[in-house]
Amino acid sequence: MPLVGSKEMFKKAYEGNYAIGAFNVNDMEILQGIVDGAKEENAPLILQVSAGARKYARHEYLVHLVQAALETCDLPIVLHLDHGEDFDICKKCVDGGFTSVMIDASKYPFEENVRLTKQVVDYAHDKGVVVEAELGKLAGVEDNISVTEKDAIFTDPAQVAEFVAKTGVDSLAVAIGTSHGAYKFKGEPKLDFDRLEKIQKLVPGFPLVLHGSSSVPEDLVKMCNDYGGQIPGARGVPEEMISQASKMAVCKVNIDTDLRLAMTGTIRRIFAENPSEFDPRKYLGPARDAVKTVVKRKIKYLGCGGKA
Ligand code: G3H
Ligand code: 13P
Ligand code: ZN
Numbered sequence: 001m002p003l004v005g006s007k008e009m010f011k012k013a014y015e016g017n018y019a020i021g022a023f024n025v026n027d028m029e030i031l032q033g034i035v036d037g038a039k040e041e042n043a044p045l046i047l048q049v050s051a052g053a054r055k056y057a058r059h060e061y062l063v064h065l066v067q068a069a070l071e072t073c074d075l076p077i078v079l080h081l082d083h084g085e086d087f088d089i090c091k092k093c094v095d096g097g098f099t100s101v102m103i104d105a106s107k108y109p110f111e112e113n114v115r116l117t118k119q120v121v122d123y124a125h126d127k128g129v130v131v132e133a134e135l136g137k138l139a140g141v142e143d144n145i146s147v148t149e150k151d152a153i154f155t156d157p158a159q160v161a162e163f164v165a166k167t168g169v170d171s172l173a174v175a176i177g178t179s180h181g182a183y184k185f186k187g188e189p190k191l192d193f194d195r196l197e198k199i200q201k202l203v204p205g206f207p208l209v210l211h212g213s214s215s216v217p218e219d220l221v222k223m224c225n226d227y228g229g230q231i232p233g234a235r236g237v238p239e240e241m242i243s244q245a246s247k248m249a250v251c252k253v254n255i256d257t258d259l260r261l262a263m264t265g266t267i268r269r270i271f272a273e274n275p276s277e278f279d280p281r282k283y284l285g286p287a288r289d290a291v292k293t294v295v296k297r298k299i300k301y302l303g304c305g306g307k308a
Pocket of ligand 2: 024082083179180181182210211212213214215254255256257258
């Protein structure tokens, strides 16, 4: 099956009260782990690539790896640019085979966010590619750009309908308390579900996106720390909260950190337990399996298993 866009996928997810997992791809093992997990759960899939991933693995390699995934499974798969920061990178991905792009102009004032988003929408729609934008600002770190908690701003529901109407965007990432990375909450985890509900009522039927949705499972953090890692106090969004959002207007849930923890913890453990091992397949293979295990668990609580 060729790559698909996310329009139909989101429509079904919205109506069926579930969400699609959007997983960040940086290399072959991560990709295979994600696809193996989705295959076993028969789940639709969004594979997303950040600017950092494009720089690391290179655009053509990533596109061809995803092509190989398509040739070896029957799942509906979207190839999505994660956090495109300007028109140029979105254009490159639209022209370079992606079926979905995100223009993240959330750091700009409202009018500039609208202008840049609309510029990308006009270009992408012309080529049959869908667009995600962001309104409000998440805290956390992506590509080493750090937004402090102080600078994070929750999405203002009053702006959402105007933003959607003015830009023609296909989906919208909202800030309701999630953040990127492994340190999401200092105290009790809390998401602003009232805000999410308000937004949902103001743009009924419109698909929303939740970034920063890793759960940072205790067992993965422990595995990293037990074998020489130093990530004390890491904390994510509880799975029940992600499930709750998935039953609302949230149709796409972004996961990267949990895959990183699974891979790194596994590799650390193998290095510690087998110091004489130096065949990369002996640690990258189990790391790939660990990614698969995480993805299968996500699919279960997003509710998208069996929906491919
Ligand atoms: O939203 C951020 C994703 O986790 C991607 O991270 O920019 O370091 O590839 P990255
Ligand atoms: P996490 O850091 O919670 O995995 O979020 C990833 C993300 O939002 C990618 O866009
Ligand atoms: Zn993100």
